Amino acid sequence: MTPPEPPVPTPHSAGRNSLVLIVYTSAIFVSALLLFSVQPLFTKMVLPRLGGSPAVWSVAMVFFQSLLLAGYAYAHFLMTIRNRMIPVVVHLVLLVVALLTLPLSIASGWGTPPSSGYAIWLLGLFVVSIGLPFFALAANNPMLQAWFVRTGHPDGPDPYFLYASSNIGSFLALLSYPVLLEPMFTLRTQNLVWTGGYGLLIVLIAGCGLLLWRSPEVAVTDIAADTDAPSPSWSPRLRWIFLAAVPSGLLIAVTVHISTDVAAAPLLWVLPLSLYLLTWVLVFQSRPLLPHAWMLMLQPLAIAGVIVLLAVGGEQNLLLTLGGHQLCFFIIAMACHGELARTRPPARYLTGFYVALSFGGMIGGLFAGLVAPFTFSWVAEYPILLVLTALCRPPEDERWPNWSGRIWAVIVGAAVALVVLAYQSGTITTSLIDNRITLAAVLAVICVLLAVGLQASRWKVAAMVALAVVVIRIYPADEGRVETVRSFFGVHKIVETPNGQYHVLMHGTTIHGAEKFLNDDGTPVTGRPEPISYYHKDGGIGQAIEAIRVRKGGPIRVAVIGLGSGSLTCAAQPGENWTFFEIDQTMVDTARDPKHFTFIQSCMPDLQPVMGDARLTFAKQPDGIYDLIIVDAYSSDAIPIHLATEEAMAIYKQKLAPQGAVVMHVSNRHLELASVVVGIADENDMKSWVFNEDSGRDNEYIFSTNVVISAREEADVGTLAANSTWALTEPEDHQRVWTDDYSNVLGAVWRRLREGE
Numbered sequence: 001m002t003p004p005e006p007p008v009p010t011p012h013s014a015g016r017n018s019l020v021l022i023v024y025t026s027a028i029f030v031s032a033l034l035l036f037s038v039q040p041l042f043t044k045m046v047l048p049r050l051g052g053s054p055a056v057w058s059v060a061m062v063f064f065q066s067l068l069l070a071g072y073a074y075a076h077f078l079m080t081i082r083n084r085m086i087p088v089v090v091h092l093v094l095l096v097v098a099l100l101t102l103p104l105s106i107a108s109g110w111g112t113p114p115s116s117g118y119a120i121w122l123l124g125l126f127v128v129s130i131g132l133p134f135f136a137l138a139a140n141n142p143m144l145q146a147w148f149v150r151t152g153h154p155d156g157p158d159p160y161f162l163y164a165s166s167n168i169g170s171f172l173a174l175l176s177y178p179v180l181l182e183p184m185f186t187l188r189t190q191n192l193v194w195t196g197g198y199g200l201l202i203v204l205i206a207g208c209g210l211l212l213w214r215s216p217e218v219a220v221t222d223i224a225a226d227t228d229a230p231s232p233s234w235s236p237r238l239r240w241i242f243l244a245a246v247p248s249g250l251l252i253a254v255t256v257h258i259s260t261d262v263a264a265a266p267l268l269w270v271l272p273l274s275l276y277l278l279t280w281v282l283v284f285q286s287r288p289l290l291p292h293a294w295m296l297m298l299q300p301l302a303i304a305g306v307i308v309l310l311a312v313g314g315e316q317n318l319l320l321t322l323g324g325h326q327l328c329f330f331i332i333a334m335a336c337h338g339e340l341a342r343t344r345p346p347a348r349y350l351t352g353f354y355v356a357l358s359f360g361g362m363i364g365g366l367f368a369g370l371v372a373p374f375t376f377s378w379v380a381e382y383p384i385l386l387v388l389t390a391l392c393r394p395p396e397d398e399r400w401p402n403w404s405g406r407i408w409a410v411i412v413g414a415a416v417a418l419v420v421l422a423y424q425s426g427t428i429t430t431s432l433i434d435n436r437i438t439l440a441a442v443l444a445v446i447c448v449l450l451a452v453g454l455q456a457s458r459w460k461v462a463a464m465v466a467l468a469v470v471v472i473r474i475y476p477a478d479e480g481r482v483e484t485v486r487s488f489f490g491v492h493k494i495v496e497t498p499n500g501q502y503h504v505l506m507h508g509t510t511i512h513g514a515e516k517f518l519n520d521d522g523t524p525v526t527g528r529p530e531p532i533s534y535y536h537k538d539g540g541i542g543q544a545i546e547a548i549r550v551r552k553g554g555p556i557r558v559a560v561i562g563l564g565s566g567s568l569t570c571a572a573q574p575g576e577n578w579t580f581f582e583i584d585q586t587m588v589d590t591a592r593d594p595k596h597f598t599f600i601q602s603c604m605p606d607l608q609p610v611m612g613d614a615r616l617t618f619a620k621q622p623d624g625i626y627d628l629i630i631v632d633a634y635s636s637d638a639i640p641i642h643l644a645t646e647e648a649m650a651i652y653k654q655k656l657a658p659q660g661a662v663v664m665h666v667s668n669r670h671l672e673l674a675s676v677v678v679g680i681a682d683e684n685d686m687k688s689w690v691f692n693e694d695s696g697r698d699n700e701y702i703f704s705t706n707v708v709i710s711a712r713e714e715a716d717v718g719t720l721a722a723n724s725t726w727a728l729t730e731p732e733d734h735q736r737v738w739t740d741d742y743s744n745v746l747g748a749v750w751r752r753l754r755e756g757e
Contacts, residue, residue, distance in 0.1 A: 017153050020211050024148045025165050027204035031140040032169030034197050036277075038137075039064055040177045041190050042104055042130055046122070047642065057269055058252055058369040059119050063126040064134070065248065065365040069358040071138025076351035078139075079146045088209035091136075091143060095202045098133040102195040105129065112616060116585075118488045119370055133198065140205065141166045142354040147208055149347045151215045157347050160284045167280040174274050178746050186741040232345050237356050243340050244360025245367075246388050247333040251276045252368035253382040254329045256491075258322060271326055279333040283341040292338035295331060299393065300461070302331035306386055307468045336392045378484040378491060383469035390462035483596075487586040494596045502701055503596055505565040510669075513565025514701040515597050529599050531567040532701050534632075534667060540691035540707030541630065544663045544720065545571055548628045551659070551718030559626045559655070561614040561643065562633035566591035566599035569607060580609040581617055583633075615642050619651050627657050632665040644673065646739045649680040649710070661711040662686075667704070672751035674708050675732050681710035682731040689717060689726040 043060045078087035107128040113121050141163065149156045181190055255272045282289055305328045309321060345353050364385075372381035481496040493506040501520075505513040514533040516525055535541055549556050555575040560568050563582040572578045582588055588609055594601045610617050614633060629652050633640055642648060644664070652662045662681070666673035678688040687710065694704035709726070711717050720726045731737075736744065 016211075020148070020151050020153050021155070023204065023207045023211060024144055024151075025162065027201065027208050028141060028144050028162050028166045029169040030197065030201050030204060031137055031144070032166040033173045034194065034201060035134070035137045035140075036170040036173040037177055037181070038104070038130065038134065038194060040174070041181075041187070041194060042126075044182075045104070045106060045187060046125065047640075056122065058256065058373075059122045060126065061252060062362075062365045062369040063123050065358070065362045067127075067131065067134050068138045069355070069362045071135050071140075072142050072351070072355045072358040074135070075139040075143035075146070076355050078143065079351050084147075084150055085209075085213055087143065088147070088212060091139065092202070092206060092209065094136050094139075095198075095205065098136040099195075099198055099202060101132055102198060103191040104133075104194065113613070119373075137201075140201075142351045144205070144208055146351055147212045149350065151212055159347055159350065160341070160344060164281045164284040167277050167284075171274060171277040171281060174270060174277065178270060183744045183746055186739075188741055232349060232352070236343060236345075237352075240340060240343070240353065240356040241360035241363065243336045243392055244357045245364035246385055246392055247276065247279075247336045247364070248361040249364030249368040249381065250329060250332065250385045250389070252365060253372070253379065253385050254325055256368070257379045257382045258325055272329060275326060275330045276333055279330065279337045283334065283337045288338075288341075290334060292335075292342055295334040295338050296393065298331045299335040299389070302328040302335075303386060303389060303465055307465070307472070310383065310469065311472050332389050332392075336389070339392065339394065373486060373488065377486045383473070386469060387462050387466045390465050391458050393458040393461065395458070485586050485590055487584055489584040489586075492587070492590065494590065504701065505590070505597070511701070511703070513567050513597070515565065515567070515599065516701070529570050529597075529602055531570050531599070533565075533567065534665065534703055534705045535567040535571060536695070536702045537571075539695065539702070540693070540705040541568075541632070541663060541665060542571065543691070543723070543725075544630075544661070544707065544709050544717075545628065547718040547720045548661055549573070551716070552627055556627040557625055557657070558628045558630065559618070559621070560630045560632065561618065562631070563587055563591055563609055564632070565597045566604075566607075568630065568632075569599050569604035570602065572603065578604070579621075580607065581614040582609040582611060583613050585611065615640075615648060615651070618655065621655055623654050624657055626655050627660050629655065629660070629662045630665070631662065641738070641743045641745070642740065644676055644680065644738060645743070646680045646683045646737055648740075649677075649684045649686070653684050653686065653712075656712075659711075659713075659716045661709050661716050663707060663709045665705065665707055667706040668752070670752055671745070671748040672755060673748060674706060674729070675735055675751065676738050676748065677708040677710065678729050679731045679735060679737040681708075683737050686710045686712055687714060688729050689720055690729045691726050693725055 039060065043057055046060070047056055078090060081087055106125065110125045110128065145159045145162050148159050148162060155161070185193070251272055255269045258272075259269070283292070305324060309324050309328070312321070340357065368381045368385070372379075483494045485492045485494070490507055492512075495504040495506055496502075497504065499518070501516065501518040503515050503517060504511055511533060513535075515529055516532060519525055531537070531542070537543075537546070545556075545558070555573065555577070557577045558572070559579050559581065561581045563580050564587065569578070569580075588611075590596055592600050600607050614631075631643060631652070633643055649662070656662065664673075664677045666677060674690050674692070678690070681688045689709050691705065691707040691709070695702045697703075708729075709717055709720060714721045714728075717726075721728070735747075736742065738744070
């Protein structure tokens, strides 16, 4: 039976079509804007519960992806109902009920995390606190697209362009949060604005439902009668899941890798996620700006580029390494998502397609965000997923025609250029036997030749990629012996320098402590270990400890937030009372192990740190007992903001003895934090002195330190007040004070950049 011809558009129907397009596009855009702005907003509210750990963001991503799947499945179920108005009514009721749970807040009873099982506890907190409103938002994209198909709009048969609109909203929300929302508004104001946006969205979705209700019945009948296109079999569905899972997992893996092995710069997670969203925008455009064939040509080169970057490491050229990893990730994600766009089903099966995409996204997120951190002691998920990206290439029977030799020659030449570039920069020697970078680069070029020049099967390419990453892992590098320790709070490396003279604790590319095991003549160091790195007696922290000790004229009582390698245990003198606060049990175990560090064994063998987030555990300490409080808690160069706010300083002051002082270690490559500490101290009626001096002894693992000491009166800091290396500093008039409700990380980044000019 021949289906009826669609009605010829009239001026009225043309105007109606424009209205439908505007209202539906606006609703999808606003929904995506809310969906991705709530993620950094609520995650920032949760961070203080777990020490500001970057892993909170990875677990949050797993939650968001999982609930996205639930929302897509709910939308798919509703759209199986023949009555077109029942889904509208049900969904509007859900949205209104969710609105009644706003503004966002952490559910009661979830204030203090357990001593273990942080990831599961965190997922429960997210579900109970924002599960319902996020679930309702998650269903909007596929459901509104399905409604749009039923409105009879001329673009209804291929509504996937609306997915691009959705991801534009997500992209803008993600970029605007650190640039506009966080610097301008407090968390409470952001929350109220978000709640108002949720109300606006309900109005827009009600408008979409009204337009659907007033749509001609014949349009729905025509769509329902489209039986020419068979339902997708399990084979394409499984491939959709796989193509969505690999870049989703790779998103988390590349973020963890660059923040662990390259640089833990603040807000670094924004860049890979922004690129990930941008790929969805580009591939679902009616006329893609970057043709899919181009991305498939470049994908082997991107894989080869990652292989070379992994072999080179993260400290050769910071900007080149960061840019290289993210450019390669963008190309790989474009190739995977382009395959999804190329193989998408007819509009009739739209919601099932989105369920497969979200299921794949959840699988990838679960692997990289939950399984890998508890399975591997290093960031193994990155090379594993890199191998899987080779399997995302089209099968042989869907491969494009043979290309001109000129095209693949350019690609192979570019791969070789990577090797030449590395050679010219001095990272590759002329010895092909003794350098793993050269071996990895050769294997990378072979991968490109197989994929592009010889049109080899994806399984052969994947096998070669696997061989390359295995070579990188097992082939020794010239950096001494390295042992990795991984926990919820990150990956720590214990590096033994090539001659065995020093053991160094690193988190990311930041050194968090070091111990000298051999003297310059090669003889073992004996006796009480000397605190070095940032804790040397001549550094800011060492001077502060001695000044408070002299000012009191006897043993002092000290609280230290952050254990690290245990260096400061050897700064204590007999008769003194030192209490350490630490959130990461693996750090305690590492510092206790004499094969790594001997500070605790030699100086404080009976040490029992107070475990948990210091903001929560320290608040439970008795008032007015500490002569000195040392705050030295960092995750690489990322800071736990909740330990550097006006309210946090109020807690420190409350715990100080009458003439006590607070020392905050603020050395940081990316953030200017001294002015932040001066500001929060001033709000608590405390004066601050800033120490910032280069030791000139980096070769001895004795580093420059940036330290701020704050006290009620000048006399409380003893001789430091008259010391020329300590500058009494007033707060900046134009700089807003950090509170539990407001912080401006981007401003701290900008101040550090200006200092470097």
